[in-house]
Amino acid sequence: MSSILMAALILGISGLVLGIILAVFSQLMAVPVDQRQADIRELLPGANCGACGYTTCDGYSKVLADGSEEQINLCKPGGQQVIEDLASYMGVDASSMAQTTAMVMCQGNRDNMKKRADYKGETSCHMASLVDGGDASCGYGCLGYGDCVKVCQYDAIHVINGLAVVDPDKCTSCTMCVKECPKQIIKLVPMDKPASFVLCQNEDQALVANKVCETACISCKRCVKACPEECISIEHNRAVIDYSRCTNCGECHKVCPKDCIYSLYPPKLLTEDEKAKTRPRVLQN
Amino acid sequence: MRVKLPDGVKDQVAHIKGGIHPDYNKNTHNSEPVTMPSPKTVRLPVSMHIGTACEPIVKVRDKVGLGQVIADSTSRISSPIHATVSGTVKSIREGDVTSSGSKVQIIEIESDGEMRPYEGLKVSEIRSKEDFIKAVRDSGVVGLGGAGFPTSAKLDTPPGITIDTLVVNGAECEPYITVDDYAMNNDIEPFFIGLTNTMKWLNIDRAIIGIEDNKVEAMENLLSYIKKDPALDINKNIDVVSFKAQYPQGAEKIIIYQTTGRKVPVGKLPHDVGVLVLNVNTLLEIGIFISTGMPLLTRLITVDGSAVRTPMNVLVPIGTSIAEVLDFVGLRENPSLVIMGGPMMGVAVSSLDKTIIKQNNALLALTQKDYSLADESECIRCAHCIDHCPMHLQPTSIMKALKKDEMDKVMDLQVMACIECGCCDYVCPAKIPLVHYMRSAKTKVRELGGHK
Numbered sequence A: 001m002s003s004i005l006m007a008a009l010i011l012g013i014s015g016l017v018l019g020i021i022l023a024v025f026s027q028l029m030a031v032p033v034d035q036r037q038a039d040i041r042e043l044l045p046g047a048n049c050g051a052c053g054y055t056t057c058d059g060y061s062k063v064l065a066d067g068s069e070e071q072i073n074l075c076k077p078g079g080q081q082v083i084e085d086l087a088s089y090m091g092v093d094a095s096s097m098a099q100t101t102a103m104v105m106c107q108g109n110r111d112n113m114k115k116r117a118d119y120k121g122e123t124s125c126h127m128a129s130l131v132d133g134g135d136a137s138c139g140y141g142c143l144g145y146g147d148c149v150k151v152c153q154y155d156a157i158h159v160i161n162g163l164a165v166v167d168p169d170k171c172t173s174c175t176m177c178v179k180e181c182p183k184q185i186i187k188l189v190p191m192d193k194p195a196s197f198v199l200c201q202n203e204d205q206a207l208v209a210n211k212v213c214e215t216a217c218i219s220c221k222r223c224v225k226a227c228p229e230e231c232i233s234i235e236h237n238r239a240v241i242d243y244s245r246c247t248n249c250g251e252c253h254k255v256c257p258k259d260c261i262y263s264l265y266p267p268k269l270l271t272e273d274e275k276a277k278t279r280p281r282v283l284q285n
Numbered sequence B: 001m002r003v004k005l006p007d008g009v010k011d012q013v014a015h016i017k018g019g020i021h022p023d024y025n026k027n028t029h030n031s032e033p034v035t036m037p038s039p040k041t042v043r044l045p046v047s048m049h050i051g052t053a054c055e056p057i058v059k060v061r062d063k064v065g066l067g068q069v070i071a072d073s074t075s076r077i078s079s080p081i082h083a084t085v086s087g088t089v090k091s092i093r094e095g096d097v098t099s100s101g102s103k104v105q106i107i108e109i110e111s112d113g114e115m116r117p118y119e120g121l122k123v124s125e126i127r128s129k130e131d132f133i134k135a136v137r138d139s140g141v142v143g144l145g146g147a148g149f150p151t152s153a154k155l156d157t158p159p160g161i162t163i164d165t166l167v168v169n170g171a172e173c174e175p176y177i178t179v180d181d182y183a184m185n186n187d188i189e190p191f192f193i194g195l196t197n198t199m200k201w202l203n204i205d206r207a208i209i210g211i212e213d214n215k216v217e218a219m220e221n222l223l224s225y226i227k228k229d230p231a232l233d234i235n236k237n238i239d240v241v242s243f244k245a246q247y248p249q250g251a252e253k254i255i256i257y258q259t260t261g262r263k264v265p266v267g268k269l270p271h272d273v274g275v276l277v278l279n280v281n282t283l284l285e286i287g288i289f290i291s292t293g294m295p296l297l298t299r300l301i302t303v304d305g306s307a308v309r310t311p312m313n314v315l316v317p318i319g320t321s322i323a324e325v326l327d328f329v330g331l332r333e334n335p336s337l338v339i340m341g342g343p344m345m346g347v348a349v350s351s352l353d354k355t356i357i358k359q360n361n362a363l364l365a366l367t368q369k370d371y372s373l374a375d376e377s378e379c380i381r382c383a384h385c386i387d388h389c390p391m392h393l394q395p396t397s398i399m400k401a402l403k404k405d406e407m408d409k410v411m412d413l414q415v416m417a418c419i420e421c422g423c424c425d426y427v428c429p430a431k432i433p434l435v436h437y438m439r440s441a442k443t444k445v446r447e448l449g450g451h452k
Helices: A002-028 A035-043 A057-065 A079-090 A147-151 A176-180 A206-212 A222-226 A251-255 A272-278 B129-138 B151-155 B179-186 B188-201 B216-228 B252-260 B280-292 B322-329 B384-388 B395-403 B407-412 B423-427 B434-447
Strands: A100-104 A157-160 A163-166 A186-190 A196-198 A232-235 A238-241 A261-263 B041-045 B069-072 B087-096 B103-111 B165-170 B206-212 B238-243 B275-279 B298-304 B312-317 B337-340 B362-366
Touching: A035 A057, A035 A079, A100 A163, A147 A157, A147 A176, A176 A186, A196 A238, A222 A232, A222 A251, A251 A261, B041 B087, B069 B103, B129 B151, B129 B188, B129 B280, B151 B275, B165 B179, B165 B188, B165 B252, B165 B280, B179 B188, B179 B216, B179 B280, B179 B298, B188 B216, B188 B280, B206 B216, B206 B252, B216 B238, B238 B252, B252 B275, B275 B280, B298 B322, B312 B322, B322 B337, B322 B362, B384 B395, B384 B423, B395 B407, B395 B434, B407 B434, B423 B434
Parallel strands: B165 B206, B165 B275, B206 B238, B298 B362
Antiparallel strands: A100 A186, A157 A163, A196 A261, A232 A238, B041 B103, B087 B103, B298 B312, B337 B362
């Protein structure tokens, strides 16, 4: 009986002593925590996407706290809400951020673009693109194996019928998919002002482009001639729209023979019938 | 079992770990090459080598002669492109080259059927090392074993580096291919012109011709030629070294280890250990250019595979489309897979419209009989891939780390030492395409700025 008491006593005393030592040293050797940084870190969304230019949310909160970074509008996933939170916490004016969304600049789904070979192996765009640039007949188009889907933390991108499609409502412009895409066909496009986009990255000459995909830009220049703002040009055998000058009038949509011009907001000049057609086929389902 | 080797052949100094013994299928061994008639049109990509792509220096509708330079670059790591037929430039447009998928300009030349040599072709006078390197560059020769690295850039070593040994790669360890074997049996004279000139102008004392022991005939022919020619025999500094017939003996780092015992560190080049490795055909083409002034215009390629009616070695003008070559050779049935290069390291082509480029040495038209595309299953941890890896890597661990996106671990496992020989793939009972994972891992590491 006495031995068990002894054991309990020894354990109790040593526990007490060690506890006191720990308590003392935790005070003596405490690492100073920047409360400001911890608070700012709480305000950030925690996606660690790197869209701000710093490696993680911790990194961005650190530079904001120590004052080496003054811009509070760098967090793309956080959007306007985080800017306002940061502004009120830090006591500065809330600046606005240009609203953007990622967009897959390709309409080559299984109906529009056929495969030119059978690819067998890991279902990854990066790995498929190592074999002769991928199995898509268009050398510039979406491979549809969903590397972008794997990196998206907001469930904003899905592969529908062999083509990655971004949901602009969910997209936070964190640019993870933009960095991941081996074909580099995902771009950030403005969302706060209506504009039209050319959903094609094919740089082949028209003869080839026409063969590889039904919705490839064939650089026919009809949109260039139709544009009243003169903001469309042909670069590398495909039409490129200057978003800053585009008024989303819809003239280019009407003349495009390949239906590869798209707008998030149906252009005002189109008739009801034509409006129904403006949302490209791939985005309707 | 070791083969009886001819007298005078030296044995390898070191043995590699791993490797495999695939079916060699050298059906075209010593068969007389068939010359393909010059095609009506050739399509020549401006980049048939590793390095900077050339710029076209001819215009559409220009008349060109056989061997005329039609594209060139000022970059050191580049190689000029020559017209392989005489005729008219029909078009210059963008297209894709085999294996890389990247777009380059392709010059299409319509043949006039005359094969009229370009007037400017002449035998270049060589008086110094610089002259020799310039001549090699003018010849348009790239690494003809398959790598396609511009040979002139390889010879032009950075200052402070001395090369003491020239290793001639005559291993030809890939199944099917017999073009190096043919060169060593039949084109010995120009081959030795290339070899002796390289040794003379680069001041290299010793040359080692490395050959697998399944090519005894080639060893005998080379040795008797060396004995016959007093200039070659006198210093006894050209050795013929035999090593075990096994794949991948012809990989650069491995042939250096087997013939000299030196190890090339990861991320370093052979010249860092004082060795220069050149393929038999590369030296042969250098020899032809030095003696005749004719640049690299045709390639001897092995056309084989079960879809081909008679396997043969064909002399093809560079720029001929694959479809035309297969038509010429004759197909027994429609191939389900066409590979450019050997079965181990070659690349499946996505379209028969692509053309034969400088570094192609084989064209395989295979049917379902020759290969299996079984579905990948889970790794059973048998470690066969680790046992057979000649570079002492752990392919399965690299694959698992890559799948979990643990790039630090992938780099720690030294993926950059991988030579993509395909032994791991070949032995894997779970049919995991390990080389494909290695390639993916290597490109990702390069993107992250790891070892170059």
